[in-house]
Amino acid sequence: MSNVLIVHAHPEPKSLTSALKDLAVETLTTQGHAAQVSDLYAANWTAVANRGDFLEQAQADRLRYAAESRYAFATGTQTPDVEAEQQKLLWADAVLLSFPMWWFGMPAILKGWVDRVFAYGFAYGVGAHGGERWGDRYGEGKLGGRRAMLSVTIGGRAPHYSERGVNGRLDDLLWPIQHGMLFYPGMEIMPPFVVYQSDRLTEAEWPAVAEAYRHRIMGLFSDRPIAYRTQNGGHYDGQQVLKPGLGAGESGTRIHLVQPGDPKEVLERTGRDAARKMEACSGS
Amino acid sequence: MSNVLIVHAHPEPKSLTSALKDLAVETLTTQGHAAQVSDLYAANWTAVANRGDFLEQAQADRLRYAAESRYAFATGTQTPDVEAEQQKLLWADAVLLSFPMWWFGMPAILKGWVDRVFAYGFAYGVGAHGGERWGDRYGEGKLGGRRAMLSVTIGGRAPHYSERGVNGRLDDLLWPIQHGMLFYPGMEIMPPFVVYQSDRLTEAEWPAVAEAYRHRIMGLFSDRPIAYRTQNGGHYDGQQVLKPGLGAGESGTRIHLVQPGDPKEVLERTGRDAARKMEACSGS
16 A cells, blocks of 8 residues: 655635545545645645755855755755655655646645755755766656646636647646656656636536546556656757657657657666656556 | 836845846836836745735635635725735836746745735736636736736756757746736736856856846837737637637647737727737737
């Protein structure tokens, strides 16, 4: 059985977003998994990254956030709230981010969870850097071998987020989160679970939504993740630019998805990564 | 002469981001413009949207943020900090957002500025909704006729953000901000000013960066904005999906840019919008 961390960011316990969070916990525990919830609003999570995040300061006269983050992570001088979240992430086999889409992204409290918890040496600045090597990121890293999924409630209508919808397609809007925040430190990304027109959901419609979400939760470890290309798997050149010939016929964010005819990935996964081989990159 | 609001989000006054903010103020005032700065860290801006944002609550037993936002905006019961920022936005002819890119987006404190200041009735929920009409947004709205520009410092290297770079191209990463947060309430979006490898900038390199930024600031009202398609200008159908034949040869976020051969926009702009006709959509 597995461990699942749910990071939840909604101010109202009676909201649809919170009901989905509760349903996830119930579904997971019924299946025998262990679930932990970081309820950011309930915990009064500190959203703003600042010098207070570092119990000591390596350089007192000027705050260089990344440098201080590196020092604090290496010396065990992070704040307890940040360290606790990192421990939960290391404990987890999968992470769900549960939030309402506000202005086409996460609520600030959740962005501030990423800003503060994803420390240098933990979520970035991991692995060897130098020459043509840009560290362990995008498919590798300290969070490698884990799965991540977004559970998002959206006020707007589905067509507005479709392939040619006026808001831009959902995949593009979620790209900075799914690829930039979650795939970057090594997690495999499951397709998002989304409820549109969430403010208008009726009691009568809830059972179908709940059933759909339950189904996705139950497939968390068996469904196929999004086939993002790994950074060090042979797709990108020394400048970290996609090699010629790859991504043919696609543009935008889609060129970063593995295509059926692509050469086999040459990434040598280590440790935990090796145990759970990334289906996304084994062909398809 | 014009009014410019700079919304600035960096914890360190000695940072490059802050130096760019100071340079913008100096350049604007030298030109005779009026500049106002909302320095979010200095102001200890409240980042987390919550029930405290509403001096009265229309529905006491359950927080529906959008509904409360609508009520508070309509009845003058928003908090003074939110109202002050809205007044600055209405005062401004142009808005600069000045921030370091953290995890491919804004620092949480700036996202929280958007979450709280962009109220229902102010930045969304503006204009008639119903039938095939989805309000005044994407090129129209209360902030119509204003210009917006991002000034972003980025730790990574330019190739990683290029057309086929591993992070995804910069335009796609900024799409939720530029199109979703700024074009949505009506502003015209100038191409972003970006400094890559900002942590490694040397004293010797600063003058060239400063000169490039000064040049962009001086072109704030004369340079050409990004040619995003307006929602109500004839590009989208009643489902808010791009009409067949438009965006040919493009995909992803680029299909939402006006192309040279497109039919002439039929948008009837009113008020302040009419005075400063949107160059982006007059062809080219």
